[in-house]
Amino acid sequence: MKLTDISGDINEWFDGSGPLADIVISSRIRLARNMAGHKFLSRCSAAEKSEILKKLRDILMSLELGDKIFYLSVDKTPVLDRHFLVERHLISRHHAFGKGPRGVVIAQREFFTAMINEEDHLRIQMLKGGLQLTRCAEQINRIDDMIEQKIDYAFSPRYGYLTACPTNLGTGIRVSVMLHLPALKMTGQIEKFLNATRDMGLAVRGLFGEGTEAAGDFYQLSNQVTLGISEADIVAQFENAIIPEIVEYENTARNQLLSKEPDVLDDKISRAMALLRNANLISSQEALFLLSHLRMGINMHERMGASTPAIKRLCKLSAASGNADKPQSISITTINRLFMLTQPAHLQLNYGKTLDAAHRDILRAKIIRSALNG
Amino acid sequence: MQCQVCQKREATIHLTEITDGVRTEMHLCEHCAQEEGIAVKSQLSINELLSSLLATQPSDDELFGDTEQELSCPHCGFTLGQFTKEAVLGCPHDYEVFEKLLLPLIEKAHDGKTVHCGKVPSKMPKDTKKQIKLTALHQQLEVAVQSEDYELAAKLRDKINQLK
Numbered sequence: 001m002k003l004t005d006i007s008g009d010i011n012e013w014f015d016g017s018g019p020l021a022d023i024v025i026s027s028r029i030r031l032a033r034n035m036a037g038h039k040f041l042s043r044c045s046a047a048e049k050s051e052i053l054k055k056l057r058d059i060l061m062s063l064e065l066g067d068k069i070f071y072l073s074v075d076k077t078p079v080l081d082r083h084f085l086v087e088r089h090l091i092s093r094h095h096a097f098g099k100g101p102r103g104v105v106i107a108q109r110e111f112f113t114a115m116i117n118e119e120d121h122l123r124i125q126m127l128k129g130g131l132q133l134t135r136c137a138e139q140i141n142r143i144d145d146m147i148e149q150k151i152d153y154a155f156s157p158r159y160g161y162l163t164a165c166p167t168n169l170g171t172g173i174r175v176s177v178m179l180h181l182p183a184l185k186m187t188g189q190i191e192k193f194l195n196a197t198r199d200m201g202l203a204v205r206g207l208f209g210e211g212t213e214a215a216g217d218f219y220q221l222s223n224q225v226t227l228g229i230s231e232a233d234i235v236a237q238f239e240n241a242i243i244p245e246i247v248e249y250e251n252t253a254r255n256q257l258l259s260k261e262p263d264v265l266d267d268k269i270s271r272a273m274a275l276l277r278n279a280n281l282i283s284s285q286e287a288l289f290l291l292s293h294l295r296m297g298i299n300m301h302e303r304m305g306a307s308t309p310a311i312k313r314l315c316k317l318s319a320a321s322g323n324a325d326k327p328q329s330i331s332i333t334t335i336n337r338l339f340m341l342t343q344p345a346h347l348q349l350n351y352g353k354t355l356d357a358a359h360r361d362i363l364r365a366k367i368i369r370s371a372l373n374g
Numbered sequence: 375m376q377c378q379v380c381q382k383r384e385a386t387i388h389l390t391e392i393t394d395g396v397r398t399e400m401h402l403c404e405h406c407a408q409e410e411g412i413a414v415k416s417q418l419s420i421n422e423l424l425s426s427l428l429a430t431q432p433s434d435d436e437l438f439g440d441t442e443q444e445l446s447c448p449h450c451g452f453t454l455g456q457f458t459k460e461a462v463l464g465c466p467h468d469y470e471v472f473e474k475l476l477l478p479l480i481e482k483a484h485d486g487k488t489v490h491c492g493k494v495p496s497k498m499p500k501d502t503k504k505q506i507k508l509t510a511l512h513q514q515l516e517v518a519v520q521s522e523d524y525e526l527a528a529k530l531r532d533k534i535n536q537l538k
Contacts, residue, residue, distance in 0.1 A: 228487020
């Protein structure tokens with residue numbers, strides 16, 4: 001399989017379906033594992049890394065996952081393709097630009113990936129759209145069981161699964177939920193949310209863009225404690241308590257905007273529409289920022305029946321943009337596609353050659369104009 | 375909102391000070407806030423956590439009475455000095471070799487917990503599985519008692535007794 005087979009569309013987990021998908025973009029569970037009888041990667045020679053890679057690759061490729069799976073040698077993959085895999089959330093930045101023999105196994109529908117020789121020998125992850133942590137946990141656990149039949153993991157009765165960094169020790173589980181919280185930002189409550197989550201010992205970072213900046217109001221929330229608590233308890237805390245509560249706060253903020261500050265809301269949506277439909281140059285950051293407002297507007301219309309003048313225009317626009325027989329709407333999927341496909345590596349891979357930032361800005365603006373103007 | 379100092383970057387730090395009933399507000403970007411000496415870091419990176427913990431710990435010499443050489447793992451040759459630089463260990467045995475030194479860090483990183491109570495590989499002996507299950511139940515019991523859920527606590531106590 002070639003990466004261009006998947007680069008033209010969004011991944012399954014970003015298609016806008018799944019429980020609470022207007023606010024919860026996706027659920028992800030990752031397990032960190034190491035093979036017994038080997039050193040951790042920081043002390044492995046290239047030959048030992050290759051041996052681990054081969055062993056784990058053979059096991060993973062033999063798994064029955066209900067989807068086609070393919071393998072990529074990350075260290076031999078061109079830089080642009082590695083950037084693409086990071087944008088796609090299929091591998092970490094650390095894995096893309098690390099050292100030594102390493103690879104990734106990817107299910108074609110992108111719900112499962114396994115990074116071999118990242119920080120640990122093996123990191124397997126399951127991704128689903130909306131809030132579906134329990135299902136992710138069940139499925140990744142099953143895959144983990146299948147792998148465990150074929151190798152011995154480094155495990156201690158006291159400390160659990162032994163990981164290269166003690167912060168992943170025990171269960172080796174990282175539960176992450178990606179959230180779209182534009183109304184909390186607009187109503188000035190986002191700092192309160194960030195502080196509260198940090199007080200609860202959770203990690204928050206941006207979903208798109210570089211580093212920790214939360215471009216486009218997308219936030220990724222993860223557990224930090226992995227020892228002394230069971231996988232099921234961590235998942236239940238997120239799925240039954242933490243996330244529903246945040247979703248409620250975001251919905252309250254959206255209602256607050258509608259009832260108390262409809263002009264502010266409409267201004268944001270109108271400006272975003274005007275700029276996105278007319279700009280000739282647009283940076284990745286600006287596109288994320290503006291698309292975020294449209295995403296919220298459409299979701300507020302679909303889920304809450306909001307119909308302020310700007311939201312109405314946005315919906316009329318969607319009716320006018322298609323042909324008369326079959327009006328094409330600017331759906332959440334359209335917006336999600338733009339979020340994904342206008343990222344730098346996606347643009348270049350789909351264009352077929354590398355482009356500098358200025359040319360990317362032109363191409364990005366063109367793709368957005370064409371999607372929003374019909 | 376723009377930063378009051380540089381007038382360029384977006385203000386992300388908002389301070390309200392009330393002195394003698396007079397309220398003053400400051401809106402700064404992260405960069406200028408740091409310049410002004412206002413602490414804005416809410417999360418410690420793993421490296422910072424390590425450095426701060428290891429700096430306050432007794433040295434290897436003090437712990438092991440070995441003044442000649444730094445303790446190193448017989449399996450991988452790893453030393454704690456390398457750990458402070460790289461933030462990752464050398465091999466699974468390091469958890470035993472450096473246990474005394476790592477324990478405070480593990481405790482800090484995992485909210486005071488130091489014993490696994492999650493999944494156990496199916497190949498593990500039955501006794502190990504039972505032990506880990508008991509640890510998990512004891513922890514759940516502790517939470518139930520703290521939150522005064524005595525019905526759940528009673529059920530958990532029965533389960534513990536059954537397992538024993």
